Amino acid sequence: MNLSLQYPIFGSEISCPHCRKTIPALTLTDTYLCSRHGAFEADPKTKELVHLPSGRRWRLWQDCWYRQHTHPDGIRFEIHEALDRLYTEGYRATKVIIANRYRDLVSSYLERAHPWRENIDRKTPKLYGLPVAFSPESLDEPRWEIINFSLEKEPGVPRNYPYRFLLD
Numbered sequence: 001m002n003l004s005l006q007y008p009i010f011g012s013e014i015s016c017p018h019c020r021k022t023i024p025a026l027t028l029t030d031t032y033l034c035s036r037h038g039a040f041e042a043d044p045k046t047k048e049l050v051h052l053p054s055g056r057r058w059r060l061w062q063d064c065w066y067r068q069h070t071h072p073d074g075i076r077f078e079i080h081e082a083l084d085r086l087y088t089e090g091y092r093a094t095k096v097i098i099a100n101r102y103r104d105l106v107s108s109y110l111e112r113a114h115p116w117r118e119n120i121d122r123k124t125p126k127l128y129g130l131p132v133a134f135s136p137e138s139l140d141e142p143r144w145e146i147i148n149f150s151l152e153k154e155p156g157v158p159r160n161y162p163y164r165f166l167l168d
C-alpha cells in the first residue's frame with residue numbers, strides 16, 4: 001500500500017502558515033491540525049490550504065506559505081509588516097511590486113499625486129510613500145500566481161516614508 005495516499009496533498013506534515021510550527025496531517029483526511037490555530041484543510045483541486053475557522057487561504061511556493069487575499073486591507077497589512085522587517089534588518093524599500101492579480105483589489109487604495117504639487121511623477125502610484133508597480137502576468141512568471149508582492153530594497157534606513165514613524 002502506498003503510504004503517501006493516506007495523507008493530504010502536502011504530505012504527512014507541514015509548517016503552520018500562522019506560527020510556522022510543524023503540524024501533522026490527520027491520516028485518511030485532507031486535514032492538518034495545529035494545536036494553536038486549529039484545522040487546515042488541503043484542497044487537492046486548487047492546491048490551497050484553507051484555515052477552517054476563518055476561511056483564509058494559502059498557497060505554497062518554494063516551501064513558503066502565501067496567504068491569498070480577498071480584501072485590500074489584508075495585502076496592505078502584509079506589505080506593511082514586510083517593510084517593518086526590512087527596517088529592522090537595516091534596509092529600506094525602494095519599490096513595491098504587487099502581483100497583477102491584485103490590481104483591481106488595491107488600485108483605489110494607492111496614493112496618487114495631486115496636481116497642485118510640483119515635481120511629482122503623477123503616473124506612478126504609491127503605497128506607504130513607495131512607488132508601486134504590478135507584476136507581469138502569471139503565465140509569464142508562474143510565481144506571481146502564488147506570491148503577493150516583492151520589495152526592491154537597498155541598505156539604509158527609510159527616508160521620508162510615511163510608515164517610518166510607526167517603526168521608530
